Amino acid sequence: MKIVFLHKSLVMGGVERILINYLNLLKNESDLEIEVVLAFETEENIFRKDIPESIKVTYLVDKKHSEYRNSLYLSRKNNILNRLKYKLLNFKWKIECRNKLNSIIKEYDVIINFSNHFDPYINFKDNKPKIRWQHLSLRCLDKKELIKEISYLRRYDRIISICEDMKEEISHIESLRNKIIVLYNPINFDNVLSLANDSIPKVKGEYFIQVARLEEIKNHEVMIDIFYELVKKGIPQNLIIIGNGSCLKKLQAKIEILHLEERCFLLGEIKNPYPYMKNAKLFLHTSKREGLPTVLLESMVLNVPVVSMDCPTGPREILNDGECGVLIPLNDNKKFIDSVFGIHNNDQVISQYKNNIAKHLLKFSEENIRKQLINMLFEVSKE
DSSP states (O other): OEEEEEESOOOSSHHHHHHHHHHHHHTTOTTOEEEEEEEEOOTTOTTGGGSOTTSEEEEEEOHHHHHHHHHHHHHTTTOHHHHHHHHHHHHHHHHHHHHHHHHHHTTOSEEEEOSSTTTTTSOTTSOOOEEEEEOSOGGGSOHHHHHHHHHHHTTOSEEEESSHHHHHHHHTSGGGGGGEEEOOOOBOHHHHHHHTTSOOOOOOSOEEEEESOOSGGGOHHHHHHHHHHHHHTTOOOEEEEEOOSTTHHHHHHHHHHTTOTTTEEEEEOOSOOHHHHHTOSEEEEOOSOOSSOHHHHHHHHTTOOEEEEOOSSSHHHHTGGGTSEEEEOTTOHHHHHHHHHHHTTOHHHHHHHHHHHHHHGGGGBHHHHHHHHHHHHHHHHTO
16 A cells, blocks of 8 residues: 655654654555655755655755745845745745645555645545544634634545544534544654663753743743742752744743743753653643643653643643643643642652553553554555
C-alpha cells in the first residue's frame, strides 16, 4: 500500500516531532511505501535529516522560491511594491502548489493530511481515502474558524484525534461522529532515555523546567510571574525555559523588570532538550491550550513530575486526572504557586507521582499505537 503524509514544514515543534516518530514507526513495514510532501524547503526544517532514508521527501516550493517568498512576506508591511508582489506571487504559487500536490497524491492509495495546512489544496473529488490528523481543540477556534474547520473535516474519511477529550468535542458534530478515532502521540521511550544521557553544559543548582515555543498561547509570561512569586517565598530552584519564538524579546524584558536575570534563563531552541529535562526537579506547564502536549509525556518518561494548568486539551488525560502529576485549574496562578511550593521538596509526594507514572505510560507505548495505525490504514484503504 502506498501512503503519503502532507505537512507544512519540519521546523522545531511538537507536531513535527510526532510526525517524525510516526515515520520511524512505519519505516520497516514491508507492505507500505511512504512519501512525505512538505510545503516549503527551508533551512528551518531542522527535523528533515531525521526522516528515515527509505522515505521519499518532496517539496512543493523549492529553497530558492521559499526564501524569496519569505523575504517578500517579511517586507510587505513597509513596502507597497513588495506587498503587491507578495499578493500576486502568492496567488500564483497557490495554484502551482495545488496542481503539483494533486499530481503527486493521485499516485497513492491513502492520503494523510497531518495538519490543516493543505486543506484548501487537496482535491476531494477523487475516490482516494483521506485521513486528517486533528492536533488542536475545536474550543480554541472562533465562530468563523470553527465553521471553516468543520467544513473541511467533513470531507475526510477518517479524523484522527490525539486524545479522548478532543474526540468528545468532535463527536458533538453528528456528521463527524463516525469518522473519529483516537491515536495517542507515540513516544519512543528508549530514544528519549538514550538522548537524555547526552552531555550538556553544567547547570548550577536545582531547577524547574519548561520546554515550548515562545508564543502567546504557551503563556510564558504567567510562568515567569509565578516563578517570581516562588522566588519571593524563598525557593532555591532556578527556572530554565527552552524554546524560541515571537515572544522572546518580551520575555527577556520581563525577566529584567523582575530582576530575575540570575534565576530565570531562556536557553533558546535546543533540538535535544532531554538532558535538561532529565535533571529538572519539576516540569512546569502554563499553556492556555494544547492538543496532547507530548513534552509532558516525555517528562514523565524521564521520571520528572509535572505541574500543569488544566487547559484544553491533553494535560488531564496525560496526568490521569491528577494521579501522575499536579493539575491546576486554568488561570489559578495562586494555586499553581502554592502547589509548586508545597511539593518541590516533598520527596514522599514526588515519589508517589513517579510510581503512578510508570503504570500509566504503557497506554502511550509506540508498539500499541503502531498496531492501531496500521490496522486503520488497511481498513480505510479497503472502503
